[in-house]
Amino acid sequence: MVLGQAFATIEAITLMSMLVERFDFELVDPKKEPAYIPSLTMPMDCGLPVRVIRRNPKA
Structure with missing residues (x-):
């Protein structure tokens, strides 16, 4: 096990x-299926483009 x-x-x-x-x-x-690179950890070929939207703060 790695320290930390x-x-x-x-x-x-x-x-x-x-x-x-x-x-x-x-x-x-x-609609576009994410592509993976064949590898032990299966990394994404071109990343995973997402939109990040801030949620409304709870009142």
Whole structure:
């Protein structure tokens, strides 16, 4: 196990949950199927183009 891996995982989960709570994410072109590069981790060929829209703050 890598030193600090558990902390980095918790930090990434916290950051992702904060982003999902505050923003909506939608595909730029929902009809286009994302392409992957054959690899162990299956990276995206040209990234994943999304629109990020700020959610209205809770009153």
